[in-house]
Amino acid sequence: MQVRETTRVALEALAANRMRSFLTMLGIIIGVAAVIAMMALGRGAQESVTSRIASLGTTLLTVMPGQTFVPGGVAASGSRAALTYDDALALEARGTRFAAVQPEMTSSMQVQAGSQNTNTSVVGTTANYLTVRRFTLQAGRMFTPAEDDAKRRVVVLGSQVASDLGLTQAESAVGAAVRVGGAEFEVIGVLAAKGGAMGPNNPDDQVLIPIQTARYRLIGGDRLRSVSVLAASEQDIAAAMADITRILRREHRLAPERPDDFNIRNQADFLTTLSETTQTLNLLLAGIAAVSLLVGGIGIMNIMLVSVTERTREIGVRKAIGATRRDILLQFLLEALVLCMLGGIAGVAVGAGIAAAARGVWGWNASVDPLSVALAFSFAALVGVGFGVWPARRAAGLDPIQSLRYE
Secondary structure, three states: OOHHHHHHHHHHHHOOOOHHHHHHHHHHHHHHHHHHHHHHHHHHHHHHHHHOOOOOOOEEEEEEEEOEEOOOEEHHHHHHHEHHHHHHHHHHHOOOOOEEEEEEEEEEEEEEOOEEEEEEEEEEEEEEEHHHHOOEEEEEEEOOOHHHHHHOOOOEEHHHHHOOOOOOHHHHHHOOEEEEEEEEEEEEEEEEEOOOHHHHHOOOEEEEHHHHHHHHHHHOOEEEEEEEEEEEEHHHHHHHHHHHHHHHHOOOOOOOOOOOOOOEHHHHHHHHEEEEEHHHHHHHHHHHHHHHHHHHHHHHHHHOOOHHHHHHHHHHHHOOOOOHEEEHHHHHHHHHHHHHHHHHHHHHHHHHHHHHHHHHHHHHHHHOOHHHHHHHHHHHHHHHHHHHHHHHHHHHOHHHHHHHHHO
């Protein structure tokens, strides 16, 4: 029996039991679709976070308050080290490898415009915030250093805050009066939407005010949440970090044997670490989804064994008219392989459809990776061969005489 004839017989056997063939393929379809969709969502999340971090620039260094170590352990939270406005001034005055220094202090407050109000993060910062953090304005302008020095009550709204306050037209929002923490401020600008994480880390859910206004008229004190420092270039990152360490250790009067009481975050290192972490997560998601492929493979093996039992007499007839052991083995292997390949094709289509729906309907950043499609499809083929071998070998090993007598 030729290969072409064997293939035709295998396809006819599958077509004769369409519903059973479809239900058998369903496990493979679900498994492949799950792998494609999971990896698409994971890849999309990785690209989204990576682009947000990269949008800040790889030369951005963020200085955060650290812990104070005392004999016996770490100091209580109330006595921990802090970054102050004087630290930011020292960095600006003494840094030799910095392109910009941008301090910020924050507090959660209520912002009100007319009858609308929202709770958001109020950020006291300097006029170079847009440059350092790579924000753009949708309307209006940023406050100036002169307005900062004069402690003016001016505010730049994040796009989410403007929407929450009912100021949907950015141009008309400029010049409006809002109350921030009970004090009246004038809106001078609205930030363009940047997108990103929901909740407290949403870059669009914040308002900017001059840092001197925050220090003396609204938030009070001089403790900073962070100081952002732009290195002059990527080649200067290491030297800039050494500069920050030298200046702040002197400002905090730390003895040589004492550890730093501040942390410096390097965007480039963070980006590399995040990429490695998300890749591991993607592999974990794909592994979990691949379990359903194994379940589908067991279903195929089960159905093929049932098919061998049902067609025992048919196998005997074919052997009696000249079909070899190889022909029978090839026929049943082809049936299992076709089931898996058709299931794989349908699964790829379903998985890509789920990713497209997540992107179009829910706005998730789902991106289908061609490599994941190739892996899922190849794995489906391996499942077909692997789980089809035993039923095929069992069919090929049937004795033709006993098969002809089978009822």
